[in-house]
Amino acid sequence: MIGEQFSTGQSFVHNLDPRIKIIPAIIFAVVVAVSSNFLALLPALAVSLFLIILARLPMRRVFHRLLLVNGLILILWLFLPFTYRGETLFSIGPLAGTKEGIMYAGQITVKCNAILLAMVALLATSPIFTLGHALSRLYVPDKIIHLFLFTYRYIHVIFQEYHRLINAMRIRGFVPRTNMHTYRTYAYLVGMLLVRSYDRAERIHRAMLCRGFSGKYYTLTRFSIKVGDILYLLLMLAAILGLIVLQWRAVA
């Protein structure tokens, strides 16, 4: 169900040490998220695009992902220009679109796309499991990482369970309608999924105990930092510093 479709591939970005990918990706996302000036945001978008090209990802699929997010952003474009206070730029009937509102919507659009592209280029290019291990090497608490990895592993199983239940309902002629019977059935479905997931969690925990699990998760992966990693880290940090300077100069 979750394809990890970008995680395998041969490119400079795929070969980077995942730890080295995670750190600048997070700083980059934070800096872009708090920036408010197009002079900083547009170069940020350029950096993201550059990373995507460097990762040699199939453009069509990347574009597909962007569509999903930009669908949500489209809704912002419908509301923000008319609800934000400021200088009126145009009006449709009683609604007045403000310049500030449009600027704000534009900012959000650029920010979202820049961050999303950077995440696709940097994080989606490592298998989820590798990311988990990299996070553990970065001293993220074990419990959070286990939660992350187990969620990933069992979403698939729970999804299958969901389908089994849905099919069981269908073969007995269930058609969702707007009535009490439908609501009750869906409530049972959700309840059943919760109970089953809980039971499964219990069984998995037991299976782990049987194999000597005592709270610590050991891993087979060993990471090593190469010259390319350091070079990349320095370049990314320099680029992020550049973005900060652009944003700060614009404000000052």
Added chain:
Amino acid sequence: MESSSIIINLEDISFSYSEDKFVLDHLSFHLHRGDRIGLVGPNGSGKTTFLHIIMGLLRPSSGRIELFGKPANEEKDFRAARRRIGLLFQDADDQLFSPTVLEDVAFGPLNLGKSPEEARDSALKTLARLDLDGFENRITYKLSGGEKRLVSLATVLAMDPEVLLLDEPINGLDDETEQRTTDILKGLNLSCIFVSHNLDFLSRTTNKVYAMTSGRISLDEALVPHPHIHAHRFGRLPHEHKS
């Protein structure tokens, strides 16, 4: 080394999930080193509960458990014993929780304190032993049912257990995978308890079959003639013979 050859000793074990019905009712059971025991019994008769009691996953309400000659009462006693007893769960999805096969098979050895290199090595060796070479980078949830079963068997064998407890190991497998699993299990030089409904499988992999009824375990030694031209033990239970 333990002086006695009894490695699992349960005495007078009772266990219940609810107050009115005992799943295990003053059950006593011994496993000697080298014993290969099959366990049959109707659904819900407590076979899985019995295996989970041995592993310390469930605690009996009364009775005594001794594993490898030492009394097992607390989590730490069971934790030590779990290193030497392997349990295969009924549902392979419960057993395989790592995304890749290699990570999953190496999970046990890593917990036993092996270095990543040693763990990888023993995982690969175990996979090869089960003819699963080339599976190491497969994604666990994308394996077929039979493959999942064999890989989960590998995760247990990779820990090099002295005793093997299998809960319905061939349930739901096709003939070919069943045959393969049977051959593998037959070739293992371990003490074991196999829970199964398939008498043919048990007669080929074990040398004693116990029956579980109303919360107790008894050895079913009677020779029961039945409408065929042959007679053998366990014949009262419906079964088929393969040539």
